[in-house]
Amino acid sequence: MTSTPKNFRSICTKIICIGRNYSEHASELGNTVPTKPIIFMKPPSAFVIEPNDIKIPSEWDEVHHEVELGVIIDKKCQNVSKEEAEEYIAGYCLALDMTSRKLQNELKDQGLPWLLAKGFDTSCPCGDFIDKNEINLSSSVNLWLSVNGTMRQSGHTRDMIFSVPDIIAFISKYITLERGDLILTGTPAGVGSVKRGDQIEAGINGENDLKYTMKFNIT
Numbered sequence: 001m002t003s004t005p006k007n008f009r010s011i012c013t014k015i016i017c018i019g020r021n022y023s024e025h026a027s028e029l030g031n032t033v034p035t036k037p038i039i040f041m042k043p044p045s046a047f048v049i050e051p052n053d054i055k056i057p058s059e060w061d062e063v064h065h066e067v068e069l070g071v072i073i074d075k076k077c078q079n080v081s082k083e084e085a086e087e088y089i090a091g092y093c094l095a096l097d098m099t100s101r102k103l104q105n106e107l108k109d110q111g112l113p114w115l116l117a118k119g120f121d122t123s124c125p126c127g128d129f130i131d132k133n134e135i136n137l138s139s140s141v142n143l144w145l146s147v148n149g150t151m152r153q154s155g156h157t158r159d160m161i162f163s164v165p166d167i168i169a170f171i172s173k174y175i176t177l178e179r180g181d182l183i184l185t186g187t188p189a190g191v192g193s194v195k196r197g198d199q200i201e202a203g204i205n206g207e208n209d210l211k212y213t214m215k216f217n218i219t
């Protein structure tokens, strides 16, 4: 076993996502702020990396963008405490949680699961592995996203309702986390629509010149 799962996309068996983890985003969609993490999943077939495109399923006209910090798990863990959580992190990545908001709302109205709205092929674009030493969990990183050169989202991880250790402790109480698993930690405010022909650029900026960007065409 290597020391860090840089190849997380090929060994990942679970993409677990947190919803409504920034109060401004919860409010912009008319949702209440949660008192416990809200979790849902995407299948690993949702992964897409540059230079491939984000493909909107043929019968849909648009999807929403959500920029998020991804956390990559280093080793199997069950029921870890907040204090122990960092030990189980291999690293991070910039990730997008592409969402059919229209379908999600229809499913929500019927009390049905969100999977199709969130888990279609290419709904989880993500960037390069970022070593855990590059992000200090006690500091904040800026996540941003632009569409066709216009800034849509810019948020800071310090505004997350549930911190990365809170999230790992919560999930691992119920679901075993394994090496390569990816956790999407929720999106800041500013989500919105993209259509075929648009281009998304997203980035993460932090301390010590931490800077990663990625670009995807929408087809």
Ligand SMILES: O=C(O)/C=C/C(=O)CC(=O)C(=O)O
Pocket: 017, 018, 019, 020, 021, 022, 025, 029, 031, 066, 097, 099, 185, 186, 187
């Ligand atoms: O509850 C809703 O209407 C929507 C929730 C989400 O899409 C949650 C997220 O994926 C997020 O907050 O990042």
Ligand SMILES: [Mg+2]
Pocket: 017, 018, 019, 066, 068, 097, 184, 186, 187
């Ligand atoms: Mg999301």
